[in-house]
Amino acid sequence: MHIPVMLKEVLEALEIKQNGVYIDLTLGRAGHASAILKSIKNGRFIGFDKDIIAIEESQSRLEKINNNFNLIHCDFKYFRNELSKLGITEVDGIIADLGVSSPQLDSSDRGFSYSKNGFLDMRMDQGQSLKAWDIVNTWSKEKLVDIFINNADVKMPVRVANAIIENRPINSTLDLANVVKASLPARIVRQKNPGKTVFQAIRIAVNNELESLDIILKDSIEILKNNGILAIITFHSIEDRIVKKFFGNLIRSKIDPKLPIQEIREYKVKTLYPTKKEISNNKRSRSAKLRVLKKVKESFNE
Ligand SMILES: C[S@@+](CC[C@H](N)C(=O)[O-])C[C@H]1O[C@@H](n2cnc3c(N)ncnc32)[C@H](O)[C@@H]1O
Structure with a gap:
């Protein structure tokens, strides 16, 4: 609701x-x-x-x-x-x-949530072709770092981008959330779930x-x-x-x-x-x- x-x-x-x-x-x-x-x-x-x-x-x-x-x-x-x-x-x-x-966040199949498993989609408009999967699996390191900085203040953006590229292909939301967590020092992960800002950055890019x-x-x-x-x-x-x-x-x-x-x-x-x-x-x-x-x-x- x-x-x-x-x-x-x-x-x-x-x-x-x-x-x-x-x-x-x-x-x-x-x-x-x-x-x-x-x-x-x-x-x-x-x-x-x-x-x-x-x-x-x-x-x-x-x-x-x-x-x-x-x-x-x-x-x-x-x-x-x-x-x-x-x-x-x-x-x-x-x-x-x-x-x-x-409802968008709560439906795991929409792929918006870093705590519910689903395909990396994140499209508000289901008719659009660009999905989160395309960004995660095909964008260059520079483009990833750029959205991490400009869309969400992601901590250690280069480190997160490198980890994503090394772990490709990444197909699901929980796989992405785990790759992000594993790429960062424990003290940063303890402060706040880093999935929040990374998902925000990607969602903003998917939906322009x-x-x-x-x-x-x-x-x-x-x-x-x-x-x-x-x-x-x-x-x-x-x-x-x-x-x-x-x-x-x-x-x-x-x-x-x-x-x-x-x-x-x-x-x-x-x-x-x-x-x-x-x-x-x-x-x-x-x-x-x-x-x-x-x-x-x-x-x-x-
Ligand atoms: C926070 S919800 C709005 C909830 C609404 N005020 C209510 O009380 O039910 C945001 C909605 O805006 C839509 N939305 C976000 N960006 C949009 C855009 N650029 N164009 C059209 N719809 C958009 C999303 O699909 C979502 O359904």
């Missing part, structure tokens, strides 16, 4: 209007989506996911609430284009709850997660109405850094006096954390951070 993370905070942050247009870029099992759909009476809700099971299960869950929604099976980096196909050019609120869902995140940040700003709100839940420092930097640059951005047409936008941002109670009820929420941005003003001067 997937328990929606920081649900109350997300609903409050989005300041939902009954006739508003709301977008969920990461539908999952429609946890946030169900609550949003219940709150809009004559508005519209559009949900995206690149996992077809998430779309199918959410469809039947949301139909029980009302029919004011469309679900779209694609990478969220295409959301703006998909919305324009529906005639939607501006929206009141966007939620993105990044990463993998509990950071590129998609960059795109949705830029496109969300363009498509939000005045007073529109973007809420993003991150689960690790790499993606959180990207969101934090993007929001920070927007707040600091200065108007270029050389431009004939000037665009003045102002943004308000805030960061929220799960309560202790939520963390004790739902372990998955412990690393969550909710960053909220409100586009408060936009004007054009000649």
Whole structure:
């Protein structure tokens, strides 16, 4: 089961209007989506996911609430284009709850978990050809080290990459987890299971997660109405850094006096954390951070 993370905070942050247009870029099992759909009476809700099971299960869950929604099976980096196909050019609120869902992590055959045995898959979109197996068994040492550093702060990345290459072929999640553990000094393995960061790095590469995140940040700003709100839940420092930097640059951005047409936008941002109670009820929420941005003003001067 997937328990929606920081649900109350997300609903409050989005300041939902009954006739508003709301977008969920990461539908999952429609946890946030169900609550949003219940709150809009004559508005519209559009949900995206690149996992077809998430779309199918959410469809039947949301139909029980009302029919004011469309679900779209694609990478969220295409959301703006998909919305324009529906005639939607501006929206009141966007939620993105990044990463993998509990059902994805819990099904051993999806290959996301370093503690459940399964084939090295890790694809969110089951129609995609690149799998974790291809990265683990065919990528060069340089490419492996690069994703270990850039996607997850893997400790001793060169050592881990060498061990993977020496032990090829590696077919299953537990085999990979064991190769990683055996490659590192006992003191590092004792601190934290090293499988966590290595699996994170590979999963991000398989699903091209950071590129998609960059795109949705830029496109969300363009498509939000005045007073529109973007809420993003991150689960690790790499993606959180990207969101934090993007929001920070927007707040600091200065108007270029050389431009004939000037665009003045102002943004308000805030960061929220799960309560202790939520963390004790739902372990998955412990690393969550909710960053909220409100586009408060936009004007054009000649
Ligand atoms: C953490 S779960 C969302 C859970 C959801 N908020 C709920 O309460 O049920 C993240 C979901 O986003 C999807 N996802 C992640 N990255 C995506 C992307 N680039 N494009 C489309 N879907 C994506 C995953 O397949 C997964 O179902």
